[in-house]
Amino acid sequence: MSQLKKSPLHDRHEALGARFAEFGGWSMPLQYAGIVGEHKAVRSSVGVFDVSHLGKARLKGAGAAEFLNSAITNDAAKITVGQAQYTVLCNAEGGVVDDLIWYWLADDEVFLIPNAANTAEVVRLLAAAAPEGLSVTDEHDDYAVLAVQGPRSDETLTALGLPVGHDYMRFDAGAWHGVQLTVCRTGYTGERGYELVVPAAQAGAVWDAVLAAGQPYGIVPAGLGARDTLRTEMGYPLHGQDLRPDLSAGQCGVGWAIGWRKDAFWGDAALRAERAAGPARRLIGLLSLGRGIPRPQMSVLYDGAEVGEVTSGTFSPTLAKGIALALLPPALTPGTQVSVVVRGREEPFEVVKPPFVTTGVRAS
Template identity: 65%
Template sequence: MDLLTSPLHDRHVALGATLAPFGGWSMPISYPGGTVAEHTAVREDVGVFDVSHLGKLALHGPGAAGYVNACLTADLGRISPGQAQYTLCCADDGGVVDDLIAYLVGPDELLLVPNAANAAEVAKLLAAAAPAGVTVTDRHTELAVLAVQGPRSRAVLDAAIDGLAELDYMAFTDAGEVRVCRTGYTGEHGYELLVPAADAGRVWDAVVAAGARPCGLGARDTLRTEMGYPLHGQDLSRDITPVQAGSGWAVGWDKPAFWGREALVAERAAGPARRLRGLLATGRGVPRPHMDVRSSGVDVGTTTSGTFSPTLRTGIALALIDTASGVELGDTVVVDVRGRELACEVVRPPFVPSHVR
C-alpha cells in the first residue's frame, strides 16, 4: 500500500530528513544534526514537529458532545468550549482502541485527534453508534498538524501568527484559519497548530523563520518517554488497559456510561495484575521495548518502551511489572538487554521535570 504524505513532505525532503513509514504515512524521523540535537532544542529552546499523520475527526449535530461523553473515558463535562481534553477510546473488555485529544467547540461540535493508525477505527466506532443527526467526518488529509514545543515556543508563535491570545494549558483558540492549542507531547511549554493543508507550508516556513528547529519523530519519542507519556501500541493497547498503564486519571469514573466502563471499574476495584512503571538504568546500556525484566532471577515483567535519555544521559524504559511480584518503587531490577543484565531502579515517571503548565 502506498504511504500517505504530509502537505510538508517536499520541505522535509529539501531539508534532508530521514523519512520512514509511521502509521501508514511517510514521516520525518530526524534531520541532519540528529535526534539528540533536536531533543535538546525542545528542552532548551524551541522545535517544530510535523505531526500531520495524526487523525482529525469532526463531529457535528445536536448533542454531539454528550454522545462522545458517553463513549470516551474522560468527562467532557469537566471542560468548557474552547478547551481540549486527553481521553481514551476503549473496547468493552477495557482494552484501549486509541488515546486521543478532544477539542470541545460547543455542545454540538467537537474535533477529535486520534493516532494515525487508529483514526479509521475510531471513526468507524463513533459513526456506527451515533444518534440521528450526529455526523462523523474524516478530515485526516484536509488538515495538517504542527507541534511547536519548547521554552521559546510562545515567542516563535508571536512572530509567526498575528494577534495570538494568551492561552491556558489545554485551551485553544482560532487565529484566522489556524487553530492553536496549548498542548503537546513533550513535557515542555508548547502548542499544537491545526492548519488547512493548503496553508501548512506558509505556517511551517514562518515558524522555522522565527527560530524553531525542525524535529522528527525520533526526538518526539525520546521526549515523550522521558515524561512517561504512553505510546499507543506499546504502553497502551487492546491488551493494556488504562488501569494497568496508570492512565486512570483520564477516566471519568463517576460517569454513568463510557465504552469499557464495566470491565474497567471491576479491574480498578480488584487491582490490576500488572502496572506500568518507569525503569532508570543505573548501569551502562539502553533498554528497548519487549525486553524481559527480572527480580532475584525471576521474570517479573517486560519493557514496553525504552530509549537513551538525552537529558539524563542514561537508559530509561517503561515496563509492565506483575503486581504479584512484590516489586516496589525504589527497588532494583534487571533488564535482559540481548543477553546482558542491565541494572535499573524502579521509579515513577516522569524521568525529568515537566514544564507544561
C-alpha cells in the same frame, strides 16, 4: 504492501535533508540533523514538529459532546467549550482502542485528534453508535498539524501574530496572512508549547513562517525520533507499545483519564471490575543504574525470575541514561531494583515513577 501516505509538508522535509521512517502508515521525518540535538533544542529553546500523520475527525449535531462523553473514559463535565481534553476510547474488555485529544468547539460540535493508524477505526466505531442527526466525518487529509514546542514557543508564535499564553489544554482561533488556524496549548514533549491545526493546502507556508519566526530563538525542525525520546522522558505512553487493545486502560498509565464518577462509558464494566480487584500489572518507569539501553519487548527480571516486559525504552538525552516504561506487578514499587535483559546481559535498573525529568509543560 500499500503505499505510505505523505504529509502535506513532505517536500519541505526532503529539502531539509530529513531521514524518513514509516509511522502509522505514513512516511514521516525521523530526524534532520540528529535526534539528540533536536531533543535538546526543544528542552532548551524551541523546535517544530510535523505531526500531520495524527488523525482528524469531527462530530457535529445536537448532543455531539454528550454522545462523545458516553463513549470516552474521561469526563466532559471537567471542561467546557474552548478547552481540549485527553481521553481514551476502550473496547468492551477495557482495552485501549485509541488515546486521543478532543476539542470542544461548540455545543453541537467537537473535533478529535486520534492516532494515525487508528483514525478510521475511531470514526467507524463512533459513527456506528451515533444517534440519528449526528454526523461523524473523517477529515484526516484536510488538515496538517504543527507542534511548536519548547520554552521559546511563545516568542516564536507571537512573532507571527498568533494567540499565545492561554492555559494548558485550552485553544484559540488564529490567523496568519489570511490562513485560519487553531492554536492549542498541548503537546507530547513535556515542554510548554502549542499545536497548530492548519488547512493542508496552506501548511507549507505556515511551516516556513514558523521556522523563520523562530530563528532568533534557535528553532530547529525536529523529527519523530526526538518526539519519542521527549515523550518517554515524561512517561507519556505511546499507542501500539504502551497502549494496546489487549491491555486495559487501568494498567497502562492512563487511569487518571478515567471518569470513574460517570454513569457509563465504553468498557466501564470491565475497568470497574479490574479496579475493584486490583490490576495484575501496571505501567511504571525504569531508570538505568549502569550503561544498559532498554528497548521494547525486553524482559524484566526480579530475583532472577521474569516479572514483566519493557514497552518503551530509549536513551535519555537529558539524563544521559537508559530509561523505560515497563509493565510490572504493582508490588514492585519505586526504589526496587530489577534487571533488564539487554542483548543477553542482565543490566541493573531502578523502578521509578515518571516523569524522569522536570519540565515547564504547565508553566503559566
